[in-house]
Amino acid sequence: MFKRAMVAVLLCLLTPGGALAAPTGKEIMSAVRDRPDGDDRSSTIQLRTLATDGFERKMVMRFREKDEGTDRKTLMYFDQPTDIAGTGLLLYSYEETGEREDDIWLYLPALRKVKRVAARDREGPFMGTDYSYADLERIRVNDYTYEVLGEETLGDRKTYHLAATAAGTRTTERTGYTRLELWVDQERWLILQEHFFDRDGRLKKELHVLKAEQIDGFWTAIESRIDNVQSGSKTFMTINDLHFDSGIDEGVFDKSALTRGLF
Amino acid sequence: MARLAGRLEAKWVPAPGNRLTMILGGFYDGVYDLRRDDYSATTRQALGSGGELRELYWDTGHGDWLLRLGKQQVTWGQGDYFRVLDVINPVEMRDFILSYVARFEDARRPLWMINAAHQGESVETQFLLIPQFRHTLLAPVGADFGLSPGALQGLTGPTQEDPDVDLFNPAYGLRVSGSSEAGFDWAGYLYSGYNPDPFLAVEAAEGRAELTYHPRRLVGASWSVPVANIVLRGDLAYYWKEPYQGTHPERDPAPTSDTWAALLGVDYVEKHWTVNAQYGIKRLLNSIDIQSAQTQQDASLFVQWQTLDERRKLSLLLMHKDDVVESGMAKWAGTFQPHADWKWTLGYIAFYGDRAGQFGQYGDQDRYFTEIEYVF
Numbered sequence: 001m002f003k004r005a006m007v008a009v010l011l012c013l014l015t016p017g018g019a020l021a022a023p024t025g026k027e028i029m030s031a032v033r034d035r036p037d038g039d040d041r042s043s044t045i046q047l048r049t050l051a052t053d054g055f056e057r058k059m060v061m062r063f064r065e066k067d068e069g070t071d072r073k074t075l076m077y078f079d080q081p082t083d084i085a086g087t088g089l090l091l092y093s094y095e096e097t098g099e100r101e102d103d104i105w106l107y108l109p110a111l112r113k114v115k116r117v118a119a120r121d122r123e124g125p126f127m128g129t130d131y132s133y134a135d136l137e138r139i140r141v142n143d144y145t146y147e148v149l150g151e152e153t154l155g156d157r158k159t160y161h162l163a164a165t166a167a168g169t170r171t172t173e174r175t176g177y178t179r180l181e182l183w184v185d186q187e188r189w190l191i192l193q194e195h196f197f198d199r200d201g202r203l204k205k206e207l208h209v210l211k212a213e214q215i216d217g218f219w220t221a222i223e224s225r226i227d228n229v230q231s232g233s234k235t236f237m238t239i240n241d242l243h244f245d246s247g248i249d250e251g252v253f254d255k256s257a258l259t260r261g262l263f
Numbered sequence: 264m265a266r267l268a269g270r271l272e273a274k275w276v277p278a279p280g281n282r283l284t285m286i287l288g289g290f291y292d293g294v295y296d297l298r299r300d301d302y303s304a305t306t307r308q309a310l311g312s313g314g315e316l317r318e319l320y321w322d323t324g325h326g327d328w329l330l331r332l333g334k335q336q337v338t339w340g341q342g343d344y345f346r347v348l349d350v351i352n353p354v355e356m357r358d359f360i361l362s363y364v365a366r367f368e369d370a371r372r373p374l375w376m377i378n379a380a381h382q383g384e385s386v387e388t389q390f391l392l393i394p395q396f397r398h399t400l401l402a403p404v405g406a407d408f409g410l411s412p413g414a415l416q417g418l419t420g421p422t423q424e425d426p427d428v429d430l431f432n433p434a435y436g437l438r439v440s441g442s443s444e445a446g447f448d449w450a451g452y453l454y455s456g457y458n459p460d461p462f463l464a465v466e467a468a469e470g471r472a473e474l475t476y477h478p479r480r481l482v483g484a485s486w487s488v489p490v491a492n493i494v495l496r497g498d499l500a501y502y503w504k505e506p507y508q509g510t511h512p513e514r515d516p517a518p519t520s521d522t523w524a525a526l527l528g529v530d531y532v533e534k535h536w537t538v539n540a541q542y543g544i545k546r547l548l549n550s551i552d553i554q555s556a557q558t559q560q561d562a563s564l565f566v567q568w569q570t571l572d573e574r575r576k577l578s579l580l581l582m583h584k585d586d587v588v589e590s591g592m593a594k595w596a597g598t599f600q601p602h603a604d605w606k607w608t609l610g611y612i613a614f615y616g617d618r619a620g621q622f623g624q625y626g627d628q629d630r631y632f633t634e635i636e637y638v639f
Contacts, residue, residue: 116489
């Protein structure tokens, strides 16, 4: 509750009508990271990848997430395609200012085994899609330095246009990105568009939010597309059955429960 | 030559927190019909086709307790390929180790058991009660990976039958596990039950060889920890009076020795490469059979390269064993996924080393293989 109140104050100060001064890039990204999103979230996520040769792959996973103070526990279970059905991913992410690396475990139903996964390298693709593990993790504000490039309108939304430069080589080693460009909704504090630049400074991917909705009082991007401009492939993400503060049982996020799935 | 394998999995959730899972499996191997003259009737019957209710279990829970009741699989330990702590389910070795390394869950024999887990604040405890015994399944004499007739020295070959369920002598298992703030996962194990691996005994008077099975008791530990971009992991086990195959099965088919075994593994995964390396060692502490290996060493290396979309993969698996002699196996494979529902794999398997070695004895079984997989 305290966190929610603090965020409300921050958002009020940053909202154009209430702002005393233009917000800095770091303040904007902190507002994006800390915008109210309830204490837990559950949904079904569909990922559809289209390759340039016509290959199409669809994945469906169940998603559960719960905040514990400044830490967060995330659980994903794949239902489709059949050959990876039952695969589970459990992630404990910790406050970014701390030194503690995230904990990640992967349940592989074919091995009936939970395996520890190294958390440092997030550059790799998430299950063969155009999203990388870094694209899906919590926003890490301190990994970049920011410059506000101006204000732009995307569709009917007013946005802040930011440039983010990797604060150190460790960020680039972890994510594969040297630079980002972001367009942040000035009222809802959602990232509506993002460009990702690779180690050589070339544009690698573009994220476009296609649809945002207010569900249970919280604004969320429920349809988005990421284009890999280098390979030509693209992945659509759709979030269904989204619920906030449904009181997800803590036991769901235990490692031993990972072998059982969600039911 | 033309093996068809199918798998059907069904789940039913009558109420939140309760689920029934059923898995059926079956196969047909056309080589045993196409080359009838090369195989005995016993081999054709055992390996030509088969099917079973693979798993049937009920998941439920109450408070901090999770229960899984029924026919199921449980994997213990951190080792891949080497079963230092993975002692609960017996395995299917009728294709030697080929099924085990390619389709792990289908190469294990599920058991009826009670599997209860308690989720504590920082420690998780698993209890297993297993009233059924099933043995490791070996190929009949004369099959590609069967016992060689020469090893039997003219004796009538052994047959394998699963002994009856023995409700009065069940196996027990206990696993306690947790994680530290430094990212260190640990687990401790206790098991008292049966060793599913058969040991050859000779009934000299009757001119017959038979397979025997013996108890197993162990205590063990496993761990894993991420270090930078890799994960280190290990298993350690101490077996009391573990049976081993003696060199005089007519006198003592399965002498016993206290035995310890350890495994160290390292995993590295990045966007294109997956590398997994393991070293294992097993030592008999008080073996009286000086011709048997007192120390066995195993090593494995798995290297896979894949495209970012995971549609094209090239892999190499090397397994090497050093007991009395040295031998090993190499498996190359390339996989292409032309469509979301189809995968095509082409590969080659080669056995090398001393013909008296565990892998080397199959030196004449090198083979190309291709697999087409369709998922519904």
